[in-house]
Amino acid sequence: MNVAVVGASGLVGRELLGALKRRHFPASSVAAYSSSGGTLNVDGTEYRVNRLRHGCFVGVDVAFFATPTHVSIEYAPEAAECGAVVIDKSGAFRSDPAIPLVVPEVNAHALEPHANIVSSPNCCTIQLVMALWPLASRATLKRIVVCTYQSVSGTGKHAVEELDSQIRSNAEAKALSVSVYPHVIADNLFPHIDGFGNDGYSGEETKIIRETRRILGIPDLRVTCTCVRVPVTLGHAMAVMVETEPAIDVEAARSCLLSAPGVRVCDEPCAGVYPTPRGCRGSDEVWVGRLRSDSSSENGLWLWVVADNLRRGAALNAVLIAECLIARKLARG
Numbered sequence: 337m338n339v340a341v342v343g344a345s346g347l348v349g350r351e352l353l354g355a356l357k358r359r360h361f362p363a364s365s366v367a368a369y370s371s372s373g374g375t376l377n378v379d380g381t382e383y384r385v386n387r388l389r390h391g392c393f394v395g396v397d398v399a400f401f402a403t404p405t406h407v408s409i410e411y412a413p414e415a416a417e418c419g420a421v422v423i424d425k426s427g428a429f430r431s432d433p434a435i436p437l438v439v440p441e442v443n444a445h446a447l448e449p450h451a452n453i454v455s456s457p458n459c460c461t462i463q464l465v466m467a468l469w470p471l472a473s474r475a476t477l478k479r480i481v482v483c484t485y486q487s488v489s490g491t492g493k494h495a496v497e498e499l500d501s502q503i504r505s506n507a508e509a510k511a512l513s514v515s516v517y518p519h520v521i522a523d524n525l526f527p528h529i530d531g532f533g534n535d536g537y538s539g540e541e542t543k544i545i546r547e548t549r550r551i552l553g554i555p556d557l558r559v560t561c562t563c564v565r566v567p568v569t570l571g572h573a574m575a576v577m578v579e580t581e582p583a584i585d586v587e588a589a590r591s592c593l594l595s596a597p598g599v600r601v602c603d604e605p606c607a608g609v610y611p612t613p614r615g616c617r618g619s620d621e622v623w624v625g626r627l628r629s630d631s632s633s634e635n636g637l638w639l640w641v642v643a644d645n646l647r648r649g650a651a652l653n654a655v656l657i658a659e660c661l662i663a664r665k666l667a668r669g
Contacts, residue, residue, distance in 0.1 A: 337363050337662075338395055340420070342411065343402035344368035344385050347493050348425055349581060351651035353378040359655055362662070367396070371407075394466075394611075396420040398658050398667055401499060402650070416452035421667045423654045429455040429527060430547060440656040441598050441625065442469045443551050447660055454657055458540070459649030460484050460563070460572055461547040466622040467641045468578060470596035472552065475580035478635070479558040483575045486529060487568040488521060491647050495521075495571055514593050521567050529563040538563055571613025572645040575638065583635040586627050593624050598648075603627050611642035619644055622650050 339356065343349040349370070356366060357379055366383070368376060373387040377596035386392065388407070392416040400532040401408045401415075401424040408428035412497060415422050429435040436446040437455045442465050449455065457465075485626050495516045502522035504511045519526050530539025537545075541561040548586065549557045584592075593601050603625040604610045611623035613634060622643045630636025643649050 337397045337667075338364040339366045340369060340393065340396045340399040340415070341366065341402070342369045342388060342399060342415075343407070344383065345370040345372065345374065346402055346550060347496070347646050348402035348650045349491055350376065350378050351646045352402055352654060353381070353383060354399065355647070355651040357381060357656045359659070361655060361658070363398075366529060367392075388500070390414060393418040393420055398423065398661075400654050400658070402654075410471060412453060421655050421658070421661055422453045422454065423456060425456045425650055425654055427458070427543065429453055430457065430543070437547060437550055438660075439465055439551055439653060439656050440660045441466060441596075443553065444660050446551075447657070447664060447666060450661075450666065452455075454661070456650070456654045456657060457547045457551060458543045459490060459643075459645040460486065460540075460574060461544050461551065462649050462653050463572065463622045463641050463643040463645075464544065464548055464574060464576065465551045466596070466598055466643075467593070467624050467639055468548075468552065470592040471578060471580065471584060471637075474588060474592050475582055475584050477552065477554060477578060478518065479579040480548065480560070481577040482561040484544070484560070484561070484563045485525075485566045485568075485573040485575075486540075486542075486563060487566065487570050487572055487645060489570045490529075490572065491516060493563075494533050499569065501565060517565065521565065525564055525566045527562055527564045529565055531667060537561070568613050570644060570646065571614055571616050571642060572649060573611070573640070573642045576641055577630055577633075577636055577638050579630075579633055579635045580637070581635060584637055586629060586637070589627055589637055589639075593627075598622060599624060601625065601627075610640060613642060616642045616644050616648075618647065620648055622648060 610625035626640035
């Protein structure tokens, strides 16, 4: 099986190359592409990075796209026309009802049929539905309230570099430069991820709302969201309140989550044991803690959900999609 990783030089692209190697993905060749070319060393393996160009997808069986939306729009359809199954991490195709939007542990059935393009959701959507889906097996989900606390790596390596630079400048009492975000991010946070719509919701908030409904298969699910950028390098966290019918008590929720694939329960708050972005780095799991009933709602339950946004929230989901396609004989190779 011939594999292409487009956007290999970015943070998600590097994680994709690492995930393919860790999971012993059945690739006879892995070709890396970016806009600039060069070489990469990922987990001890050296990759030659080719410049992305039209005509480079002939003979490719699976193409992973970890690229900005405009690059996916330009190149992903070409790869699909060449016979490759495209697994896209951008927002290019997520709102297209003809293209599957998939978290394999939750809705792998959506892969059939597909037209050679599969979309992988927003990183926060992935960890949210991974935590909600086990509860949906016990009761009907009625309403979701989400507040996210998202690290700068969700924006890309330039944002990570800007945070590092601002931290150093702060320590040296130097002026802080701003280019990636609308405000200084070091020693700060702001409720602004993506642009704002006429309804007052940011683009990130709207994505999470729409994608959660679609993946869970509940188009009328009441979901509301506030997304906050925080001065953390890696790892997204979220406070989630879910209302169900009937109510789910804490122990029943814990039991559901303990048996859910890809979920780890970390919930002894009195002992200081709960998920943190630092503690979840390098993990393939979605971590859940701070389980408690909502004192303001008879049917409400609170969860604290954390994941490595580059690994679990991006690269791993894409590779799991590819593995599902192979298992279901929906990809050639």
